[in-house]
Amino acid sequence: MAQDAGGGNHLRLAGAVAGVGSGVTKVAVGHGFDTIKTRLQCAPPGTYKGAIDCLVKTVRNESVFALYKGASPPAVGWAAIDSVLLGSLHNYRLFLARQGMTEPTRKGDGRRLTLLGHGIAGLFAGWTSALLSNPIEILKVKLQLQMERSVEQRQFKGPIDCAKQVIRVHGLRGLWQGLGGSLLFRSGFFFMFLSIEGLMRSFARLDGTRFEISPSFASFLSGGLASFTFWGFSIPADNVKNRIMGAPLQSSPMSVRSVIRHVYHTEGVTGFYRGFTPVVLRAFPVNASAYYVYESLMVLLNAEKTRA
Template sequence: MASENSNVRLVGAFAGVGSGLTKVAVGHGFDTIKTRLQCSPPGTYKGAVDCLLQTVRNESIFALYKGATPPAVGWAAIDSVLLGSLHNYRLFLIRHGFTEHTVGSDVKRLTLVGHGIAGLFAGWTSAFLATPIEQLKVKLQLQLQKSTADRQYKGPIDCARQIVRAHGILGLWTGFTGSLAFRSNFLWMFGSFEVLMRAFSKLDGTPYAISIPTANFLSGGLASFVYWIMAIPADNIKNRMMATPHTVSRPSFTATARQILAEGGYRGFYRGLGPTLLRAFPVNASALWVYEGLMRLLGAEKTRH
């Protein structure tokens, strides 16, 4: 029984690897445009389309995948921690009374509040790993030079070395408070995902019924809109903190927020929202479709509710 329980606890982490790799494959180009809009000086780009055109014209189409190496490795690890811990926080909350009866059944499931709390704690847990990986990604994405020889950072390892040389090992966690604020919004992601899944389940037995994988795909995509609308201000602050050159002192969360407000008013906190929303549905729909599908394949879907 102990072995079976251990396996149930590990499958969420394994399924998270598939989710993370899916995000990189589908969404990194959009992420590069978003990061440049958020972190470049005001007036550099007229909008997302102008940013895309300038990037491709000056640096080639492959520039959209600058900084892809850290997330290619890192997002698999980040989503393994995020979704693995999410799975285990759900199990913990079920054991500690955050349950309700499924309508028309004696089967107990995790409450909507429980799903939100699990998402919040999973977001905080993943921030410890996500911060250094995202910092390397941001710094590499913002290098505009076409030739590698002309860039300040020759790659993720060289970038990490320069940061550690300037600020010590803790320098890799520059932007950690921004990352915590940003990743708190997984409360909305997984809470709204569950709301949508339950709404789709009510269509069973009607002409509008859809399969569970389709419901996973649609719920993941739609929930991502809720998530990003709530999270984009903290994402702007986090990325600006991470984009600060390593040659200057590490920025604080409040100082960065004040700088964004001074430069662009409250609209400044929503820079990059356009490409983010374009990216959000396909990336998160695909990622959660992969995650939930692997959970079913590995026999752990019964723990979700």
């Protein structure tokens, strides 16, 4: 994404506002896939034969609405998380551009942030958003892992009850269990936003050719395709993070290192890729839609310069 490197740039709230739209889109499009992914990652080995088996058993035993267990925290929280992620991303880009991390535009009529700068901005934005995403994901994961059909039979009656129980047992810091895993997982946004910018620049080079595509469709494709890069690097960390978050409430907190050792010794390298199928199926439609919404809102808010 091209950025003006001039000193007149200032911190804006546009990215945060556009991020709300992105977060809501992610929940609407992808939460069912996420539930299957989380159950595959956290269930004891042999519980499910694969993603389809998990889907069938979940719907058969708990109804189709079980796919949206734990949707309440992200329905509200993902709007806030993506607001922080994409709002801080926008401002980190501006900051790095002001620090001189720029290069001439393709047309030579200005300067833009380097590809590495986009990756670094994504890394910092990922770490920033982890502070907010961690407590929301703790509630989401614990609610998703409840197998009971009846609400009365479940340990957690809802997100508020879940939060109260976590705080009662582990204190307020219990909502930040697994933060190390969250930071590791969200480091993948380095690759996500570096890839998005690289793809957008590649599509821009098609301007004036028979293969020219609109900026909005380029945003859609870039967000979807870059998500495969993100998940290729991040799914092992996602497995570690979710196993920490999904541990029984009364168990002692686990460290990232101890979970990595346990997974490797009991399941081997393949254990870090549990849930890969729903991730692949979910990645493109969710991220393509979310990034399209983000870019469209940024243009609507006049926060982005014309791509060079």
